Amino acid sequence: DIQMTQSPSTLSASVGDRVTITCRASQSISSWLAWYQQKPGKAPKLLIYRASSLESGVPSRFSGSGSGTEFTLTISGLQPDDFATYYCQQYNTYFYSFGQGTKLEI
Amino acid sequence: QVHLVESGGGVVQPGRSLRLSCAASGFTFNRFALHWVRQPPGKGLEWLAIISHDGFKKYYADSVKGRFSISRDGSKNTLYLQMNSLRPEDTAVYFCVRVGYVVATMGPSDYWGQGTLVTVSS
Numbered sequence: 123d124i125q126m127t128q129s130p131s132t133l134s135a136s137v138g139d140r141v142t143i144t145c146r147a148s149q150s151i152s153s154w155l156a157w158y159q160q161k162p163g164k165a166p167k168l169l170i171y172r173a174s175s176l177e178s179g180v181p182s183r184f185s186g187s188g189s190g191t192e193f194t195l196t197i198s199g200l201q202p203d204d205f206a207t208y209y210c211q212q213y214n215t216y217f218y219s220f221g222q223g224t225k226l227e228i
Numbered sequence: 229q230v231h232l233v234e235s236g237g238g239v240v241q242p243g244r245s246l247r248l249s250c251a252a253s254g255f256t257f258n259r260f261a262l263h264w265v266r267q268p269p270g271k272g273l274e275w276l277a278i279i280s281h282d283g284f285k286k287y288y289a290d291s292v293k294g295r296f297s298i299s300r301d302g303s304k305n306t307l308y309l310q311m312n313s314l315r316p317e318d319t320a321v322y323f324c325v326r327v328g329y330v331v332a333t334m335g336p337s338d339y340w341g342q343g344t345l346v347t348v349s350s
Contacts (some may be wrong), residue, residue, distance in 0.1 A: 123290070154334065156336040156337065158273075158337070160273075164342075165323055165340035165341065165342055165343060166273065166323075166337070166340055167340075168328070168336055168337060168338050171328065171335075171336035171338075172336075177336075177338070209272065209273055211273075211275075211336070211337070213334045213335055213336060214334070215334070216278060216285070216287040216333060216334065217275075217287060217289065218263070218275040218278065219275055220265075220272060220273040220274065220275060221272075222272045223272040223273070
């Protein structure tokens with residue numbers, strides 16, 4: 123099974139900051155990676171798919187990059203609504219897996 | 229408008245069984261694969277199982293293989309998760325999730341239900 127490791131686990135930032143979250147796969151997953159945002163008590167929301175494609179309706183301050191085993195999610199110009207937990211997910215095989223999450227705090 | 233609505237959660241004793249349902253609407257049910265994903269209280273997301281759009285392919289995480297069974301009924305536009313031999317560590321919110329590519333079994337999860345809470349406790 124493919125293990126996904128996110129860093130950092132917690133990230134403190136301020137409104138207007140640019141932040142980057144990293145996700146590493148235990149083996150190559152090509153570009154089959156998605157990023158999700160989750161707020162307390164809510165279901166996750168798809169932000170990025172295929173490593174760098176922005177889901178419809180997601181603000182352009184979110185961007186993704188990477189391929190193979192290393193990926194990043196960047197948020198440029200943090201907004202108050204962006205403080206949440208972020209997860210990466212690989213879908214390179216039928217046995218999906220998530221990273222452990224990164225909590226973005228004010 | 230795509231909707232996924234889970235039901236069937238509740239409190240159950242260890243060793244007992246429970247069946248979750250997920251009623252789907254707003255899309256052609258038989259053209260999309262579906263997953264179950266869970267989240268223990270205060271913890272991260274765990275992928276559990278996936279069923280292909282036609283129901284012929286099913287895959288499970290090691291943590292639930294042999295105890296949980298995923299199925300779907302196209303006549304009712306409903307996804308199921310049969311959970312047997314439940315353990316306290318199965319306590320979680322269970323989400324029904326759609327794979328975002330038509331007839332594909334691998335793809336990003338574009339729509340999620342609101343989740344249903346399962347508590348395994350004596």
